Amino acid sequence: MIREIGKQDIPECVQVIRDSFLTVANEFGFTAENAPRFTAFAVSIDRLTYQLETEHRRMALYCLDSGKIVGYCSLLFQDGNQCELNNLCVLPEYRHAGIGASLLRDAFERAKQAGCRKINIGIVEENRVLRAWYEQQGFLHIGTKKFDFFPFTCGYMEKIL
Numbered sequence: 001m002i003r004e005i006g007k008q009d010i011p012e013c014v015q016v017i018r019d020s021f022l023t024v025a026n027e028f029g030f031t032a033e034n035a036p037r038f039t040a041f042a043v044s045i046d047r048l049t050y051q052l053e054t055e056h057r058r059m060a061l062y063c064l065d066s067g068k069i070v071g072y073c074s075l076l077f078q079d080g081n082q083c084e085l086n087n088l089c090v091l092p093e094y095r096h097a098g099i100g101a102s103l104l105r106d107a108f109e110r111a112k113q114a115g116c117r118k119i120n121i122g123i124v125e126e127n128r129v130l131r132a133w134y135e136q137q138g139f140l141h142i143g144t145k146k147f148d149f150f151p152f153t154c155g156y157m158e159k160i161l
Contacts, residue, residue, distance in 0.1 A: 002106045005059040005072075010048045012069045013061060017043045020072075020089030028126060034151050039087060051076075058110050062090070062099050070094040073103045075110060081117045088121075104137055112161050125155030 005013055021040035025031070032041040051057045055076060062071030073088035085107055090099045111119055123130055125144050135141070139157040146153050 001065075002060055002062050002102060005052070005061050007049065007052065009061060009069065010045055010052070013059070013072050014043055014045055014048055016061075016069050016072050016091055017087050017089055020091055021087075023092050024124060024127060024130075028124065028152060030151060035149075037149055043087070057086070058114070060103060060106055060110070062103055071099045071103050073107055075107055075114075075116075075119075077114060077116070078120075081115055083111050083114070083116045083119055085119050085121045100133075101137070108159075108161060117161055119159045119161060121157050121159075123155045123157065125153035131155060131157070 018040055021038070021043075025035070025038060025040040030038050030040070036042065048059075051074065052059055057074045057076050059074040060072070061069045063069045071088075071090040071094070074086045076084040076086060078084060085104075088100060088103055088107070090103075108119070119139075121134065121139065123134065125131070131141065134157050137159070139159045141155060141157050143156050144153050145156070
């Protein structure tokens with residue numbers, strides 16, 4: 001089941017995000033020392049609370065019938081009828097069951113309902129599997145940028161809704 005999160009869900013969502021992004025960190029050799037701003041190390045209860053209450057991000061979670069949260073994503077609304085998809089993730093043991101695709105379709109609908117015509121996303125460019133997955137979902141790769149504070153290249157993608 002997909003639903004918008006409440007403040008009471010934030011601690012569990014933080015753990016889901018950390019655990020999910022840690023697999024990418026481990027695969028590519030990111031650590032809290034060489035990539036402290038990478039999602040696996042940078043997300044916190046305070047940060048998600050700020051995003052929910054101050055930035056008014058639309059945050060959604062995927063939970064099992066038991067109530068366990070196993071997936072998460074958020075939308076940051078931007079100027080020009082655009083939004084940015086952030087932290088789409090699924091716990092490793094629940095991947096390859098369509099949960100990520102369900103969260104993404106839900107994000108598309110939420111974005112459309114809010115009047116967005118385009119969704120932007122940033123990814124680890126070196127993660128070819130993830131890039132291919134987003135391309136299968138209709139995203140187009142539009143460029144890259146290298147930041148000194150990341151040991152990877154940021155890839156940018158967009159999808160017209």
